[in-house]
Amino acid sequence: MYSSEKTDEFRGYIIASVPKKKGRLVGLGRRTRSVPPSSAPPPFVDPEVLTAQLKDKDDRISLLETQMAAQQAGYEAQRRLNQQMMEMMQRMYPNEVFPDVPDP
Secondary structure (H helix, E strand, O other): OOOHHHHHHHHHHHHHHOOEEOOEEOOOOOOOOOOOOOOOOOOOOOHHHHHHHHHHHHHHHHHHHHHHHHHHHHHHHHHHHHHHHHHHHHHHOOOOOOOOOOOO
């Protein structure tokens, strides 16, 4: 937490360093003209450009979904193979205790 001494010290520093014009502080609370107000409409963008960007994103999403499905199928195949190998090892060595390894 800040103490009132620190706050007063900070205010004094600001007042001393900010230029004054006709007794008023200059430069505080002003907004530059290059920054539009938040209620300003967004700049115009050609709908065809937006449509092309959306199509590109849709294509990339579709490709990623396909890749993920293939990867998931690979994981499932590996899981089944691991399970078969574990069952075979348990049949070959019935007195052994094998660690239970979680699937990735």
